[in-house]
Amino acid sequence: MIDDQTLLTKAIEARENAYCPYSKFPVGAALLCVDGTVYTGVNVENAVNGLSLCAERVALFKAISAGKREFTKIAVACNAEHCQPCGACRQVLYEHAPDLEILMGNPEGRFKRTTIRDLLPEAFSL
Ligand code: THU
Numbered sequence: 001m002i003d004d005q006t007l008l009t010k011a012i013e014a015r016e017n018a019y020c021p022y023s024k025f026p027v028g029a030a031l032l033c034v035d036g037t038v039y040t041g042v043n044v045e046n047a048v049n050g051l052s053l054c055a056e057r058v059a060l061f062k063a064i065s066a067g068k069r070e071f072t073k074i075a076v077a078c079n080a081e082h083c084q085p086c087g088a089c090r091q092v093l094y095e096h097a098p099d100l101e102i103l104m105g106n107p108e109g110r111f112k113r114t115t116i117r118d119l120l121p122e123a124f125s126l
Contacts, residue, residue, distance in 0.1 A: 001036055004075070004113075008105045011055075011077040014040035015107075018055070021045065027078040029055035031063055034070040039063040056089040060096060071096060075103040075111065082112045090120040098123070 007030050015028030022045050029041045041059025045052040056076060063071065074093065076083045082104040085093065093100055094116050102119065105111035117123075 008075040008103055008111050011075040014042055015077055018042040019044045027055040029059040030075045031059040032073040033068045034072055054089050056085050057092055073101040077105040081106050094120050094123045
């Protein structure tokens, strides 16, 4: 199984493919599935405000569209210390992985460890 530092490295590397001409703030994510496979994602922005998608959701939707349904960990990296998933991503991640571990990283490979439950207490679910 992939170790935390390697998962974060995948997020850092993925970041290079971010499409972020408006914010100029590249973000990369690497999502680990229970079967050991990893799906990466980047933020994909759009000239129409509101249509952009965050790196975390791109990674998750790639994995789901490939048939994956169980996830253990996600690493996120941006050009800041401890890249925190936004509120929308927290809700979407919680739906599919209420026990998800999160590695909030920076480009140098340092990270802070947390969980989706800590980031989104009393989450909404049906
Ligand atoms: N962004 C992400 O992709 N993930 C995060 O966790 C925080 C923010 C993106 C959204 C937008 O494209 C840019 O970073 C900041 O404006």
